[in-house]
Amino acid sequence: MDIIPAFELRKQYETIRHEVESVTARIMAGGSYILGGEVSAFEAEFAEYCSASHALGVASGTDALQLSLMACGIGAGDEVIAPSHTAVATFAAIEMTGARPVLVDIDLARYTIDPAHIAKAITPRTRAIIPVHLYGCPADMDVILEIAREKELFVVEDAAQAHGAAIHGRRVGSLGDIAAFSFYPTKNLGAFGDGGAVVTNNSELAEKVRLLRQHGWKERYISQVKGINSRLDELQAGILRVKLRHLEEWNQRRRQIASLYFDLLSKSDLPLPPRPSDVEPVFHQFVIRHPRRDALREYLKSQGIQTLVHYPLPVHLQPGYANLGLGRGSLPRSERAADEVLSLPLYPELTEEQVRRVAQAVLTFPNR
Numbered sequence: 001m002d003i004i005p006a007f008e009l010r011k012q013y014e015t016i017r018h019e020v021e022s023v024t025a026r027i028m029a030g031g032s033y034i035l036g037g038e039v040s041a042f043e044a045e046f047a048e049y050c051s052a053s054h055a056l057g058v059a060s061g062t063d064a065l066q067l068s069l070m071a072c073g074i075g076a077g078d079e080v081i082a083p084s085h086t087a088v089a090t091f092a093a094i095e096m097t098g099a100r101p102v103l104v105d106i107d108l109a110r111y112t113i114d115p116a117h118i119a120k121a122i123t124p125r126t127r128a129i130i131p132v133h134l135y136g137c138p139a140d141m142d143v144i145l146e147i148a149r150e151k152e153l154f155v156v157e158d159a160a161q162a163h164g165a166a167i168h169g170r171r172v173g174s175l176g177d178i179a180a181f182s183f184y185p186t187k188n189l190g191a192f193g194d195g196g197a198v199v200t201n202n203s204e205l206a207e208k209v210r211l212l213r214q215h216g217w218k219e220r221y222i223s224q225v226k227g228i229n230s231r232l233d234e235l236q237a238g239i240l241r242v243k244l245r246h247l248e249e250w251n252q253r254r255r256q257i258a259s260l261y262f263d264l265l266s267k268s269d270l271p272l273p274p275r276p277s278d279v280e281p282v283f284h285q286f287v288i289r290h291p292r293r294d295a296l297r298e299y300l301k302s303q304g305i306q307t308l309v310h311y312p313l314p315v316h317l318q319p320g321y322a323n324l325g326l327g328r329g330s331l332p333r334s335e336r337a338a339d340e341v342l343s344l345p346l347y348p349e350l351t352e353e354q355v356r357r358v359a360q361a362v363l364t365f366p367n368r
């Protein structure tokens with residue numbers, strides 16, 4: 001039986017091997033390896049892709065979030081509101097600044113932060129909201145931006161899973177005050193290692209991130225402010241430039257695959273991914289829910305189909321964050337999502353036949 005993997009990075013590499021090899025050979029022969037010409041060129045191209053004025057290459061998506069918050073002046077004594085159903089990185093980045101993360105529940109239909117819960121969590125110490133555009137579907141930004149404007153809060157988009165997703169035709173990364181992207185290899189735009197970017201239309205915030213990402217240096221070895229070391233290297237930037245040229249075609253292919261899944265799975269009564277009006281998702285994941293998720297996952301495995309769970313525990317129930325004091329039952333929709341979500345294989349190289357095989361297996365799962 002042919003295995004259908006949960007993701008398959010080598011196939012994509014084969015389609016761009018020649019472009020990547022010539023770029024990496026040129027960079028290695030060039031003698032400049034960190035924050036050089038490739039990084040600047042990628043920053044300009046990625047900013048343009050997001051319809052934003054500035055992009056700054058950093059070492060990871062987690063760092064991009066931390067640096068975005070630091071640029072907004074957020075630190076000890078401040079509170080930042082974020083969803084609990086997210087990659088733990090969202091939360092960890094807030095903690096790294098010294099601020100207190102305030103976790104709230106999600107809208108289960110969209111898997112993103114519920115604006116009604118944001119409003120209830122705001123205190124005089126709140127400084128920012130982090131909407132996470134989870135699975136490639138933008139959060140409900142119209143309402144979130146309205147709340148933020150009214151309460152004078154920063155909106156830091158966690159766009160790690162949503163390169164190219166848009167609302168009303170405007171791409172994520174240019175919707176809030178500042179945004180963080182990850183180029184972890186499995187992302188829609190992935191490097192061959194770690195990488196990230198901060199994107200913003202605000203020149204002042206951009207300049208702060210430029211300082212903060214490299215020890216607060218404007219001039220080498222002179223720290224104007226306390227910063228961190230979070231730099232993007234030339235090889236990753238060169239590879240990202242190659243891949244950025246293919247991103248639209250790959251996102252389009254993801255949408256086609258998603259559309260086939262929607263057609264085939266519409267026969268089932270399972271909750272399928274959100275498709276809010278005025279939103280163009282990029283299907284970083286195709287997530288379904290099932291009350292017997294683990295049994296379905298085992299069944300699919302027995303049919304040669306690998307799946308993933310994003311994420312098996314909400315942040316507030318992670319053993320490492322037990323000090324939060326939020327027990328089971330405190331954020332019920334995040335907990336239900338963690339118990340029931342299942343990510344089916346979805347990547348541009350998946351064939352129509354493979355998609356049909358996955359959908360057929362989901363539909364034939366016994367004893368639903």
Ligand SMILES: Cc1ncc(COP(=O)(O)O)c(C=O)c1O
Binds near residue numbers: 063086132182183
């Ligand atoms: C929603 C979300 N936020 C933040 C991150 C952190 O990105 P990185 O792994 O590049 O640090 C990730 C990726 O893992 C993510 O999926």
